[in-house]
Amino acid sequence: MKLIESKEKFINAWGTLGTSWGINRTMAQVHALLLVSPDALSAEEIMAELNISRGNANMNVRTLIDWGLVFKETRSGERKEFFVAEKDIWKVFKQIAKERRKRELEPIFKVLDDVKKVEGDKRDRNIKAFVDTIEEIERFTRKADKTLETMIKADENWLMSSFMKLMR
Amino acid sequence: MKLIESKEKFINAWGTLGTSWGINRTMAQVHALLLVSPDALSAEEIMAELNISRGNANMNVRTLIDWGLVFKETRSGERKEFFVAEKDIWKVFKQIAKERRKRELEPIFKVLDDVKKVEGDKRDRNIKAFVDTIEEIERFTRKADKTLETMIKADENWLMSSFMKLMR
DNA sequence: ATAAAATTTCAGAAAGTTTTGAAAGTTTAA
DNA sequence: TTAAACTTTCAAAACTTTCTGAAATTTTAT
Numbered sequence: 001m002k003l004i005e006s007k008e009k010f011i012n013a014w015g016t017l018g019t020s021w022g023i024n025r026t027m028a029q030v031h032a033l034l035l036v037s038p039d040a041l042s043a044e045e046i047m048a049e050l051n052i053s054r055g056n057a058n059m060n061v062r063t064l065i066d067w068g069l070v071f072k073e074t075r076s077g078e079r080k081e082f083f084v085a086e087k088d089i090w091k092v093f094k095q096i097a098k099e100r101r102k103r104e105l106e107p108i109f110k111v112l113d114d115v116k117k118v119e120g121d122k123r124d125r126n127i128k129a130f131v132d133t134i135e136e137i138e139r140f141t142r143k144a145d146k147t148l149e150t151m152i153k154a155d156e157n158w159l160m161s162s163f164m165k166l167m168r
Numbered sequence: 169m170k171l172i173e174s175k176e177k178f179i180n181a182w183g184t185l186g187t188s189w190g191i192n193r194t195m196a197q198v199h200a201l202l203l204v205s206p207d208a209l210s211a212e213e214i215m216a217e218l219n220i221s222r223g224n225a226n227m228n229v230r231t232l233i234d235w236g237l238v239f240k241e242t243r244s245g246e247r248k249e250f251f252v253a254e255k256d257i258w259k260v261f262k263q264i265a266k267e268r269r270k271r272e273l274e275p276i277f278k279v280l281d282d283v284k285k286v287e288g289d290k291r292d293r294n295i296k297a298f299v300d301t302i303e304e305i306e307r308f309t310r311k312a313d314k315t316l317e318t319m320i321k322a323d324e325n326w327l328m329s330s331f332m333k334l335m336r
Numbered sequence: 337a338t339a340a341a342a343t344t345t346c347a348g349a350a351a352g353t354t355t356t357g358a359a360a361g362t363t364t365a366a
Numbered sequence: 367t368t369a370a371a372c373t374t375t376c377a378a379a380a381c382t383t384t385c386t387g388a389a390a391t392t393t394t395a396t
Binding site: 007108119126 | 169170171174175177181185187188189190203204205206255258261268272276280282283285286287288292293294295297298302304305308
């Protein structure tokens with residue numbers, strides 16, 4: 001298999017994986033492309049490699065920058081902007097965890113906290129089942145969240161050794 | 169807030185969360201509804217509570233059963249089927265992890281393994297960047313996968329105490 | 337065997353998401 | 367200041383996913 005084919009295959013697989021994790025296909029593909037490029041790429045190059053429009057390229061590069069997964073690079077004497085991906089996969093993982101935590105976990109906590117305050121007699125089995133489940137979900141989510149937070153804050157070595165322990 | 173409102177709010181929030189994690193809204197909503205119901209519900213009841221069609225209800229209940237998150241229940245003298253959700257959130261989490269691992273992580277390993285075999289001189293910086301990145305992703309993914317596998321196999325107490333250690 | 341009661345299927349419709357590309361906006365070298 | 371080079375925006379189009387509901391199929395009590 002030639003490099004071009006391999007690259008394409010990887011980019012497509014990454015795009016598909018993104019799709020099933022709520023990250024849009026093109027965003028994942030742009031990220032994959034930048035991950036395997038030794039040098040920063042311009043908007044033009046991204047457009048050409050992935051066969052996408054200017055608007056689409058711009059939109060997704062910008063989102064990747066917002067997520068802290070891609071950085072702008074300028075070159076003296078060049079007006080064009082170039083883009084590089086964060087290549088350290090641990091950092092990438094932590095960054096994604098951080099973003100999704102903020103965007104998805106935090107709102108869920110708010111709702112759980114809110115709906116727990118349901119009115120009525122706790123001896124009513126409907127109310128009891130509801131409150132019990134919400135509380136169990138909250139306990140679980142808080143634990144998962146704390147773990148995530150610890151990981152995000154932790155330096156790489158700590159993270160590695162903790163994972164190692166979990167894996168034996 | 170009355171129970172009905174709380175319930176609706178929770179079901180909607182769960183649906184939205186599902187959406188951003190690649191699980192379809194209705195499937196997540198049906199799951200949420202069954203989670204907070206003290207008794208098993210019939211197809212009719214699910215349809216009425218969520219305002220969805222028979223086809224949609226059937227489809228998503230079936231998928232939940234495939235995933236091992238919901239079980240059929242029959243009652244003697246009743247021809248109807250009733251559905252109950254697994255209420256232990258740890259089991260739910262493990263079950264989801266197991267399914268997604270099989271459906272999403274395994275295919276990615278195949279691709280990574282495949283594209284790594286790229287032809288050409290490893291001193292070519294393009295090839296080097298490509299192979300290096302793929303190998304780092306593979307290392308990372310394998311570790312995450314092993315951790316997940318250990319969790320899935322582990323019994324609840326072990327899991328709890330491991331998480332506890334991670335959280336301090 | 338029958339028929340009533342239920343579940344399942346699936347083609348088309350609706351809803352939701354992503355992409356395009358032309359126009360507007362911004363930046364910079366001269 | 368100008369104008370060329372580039373980036374950003376956004377409405378409409380293309381595409382993808384989900385949902386509906388009527389028809390087909392299966393199940394079960396008699």
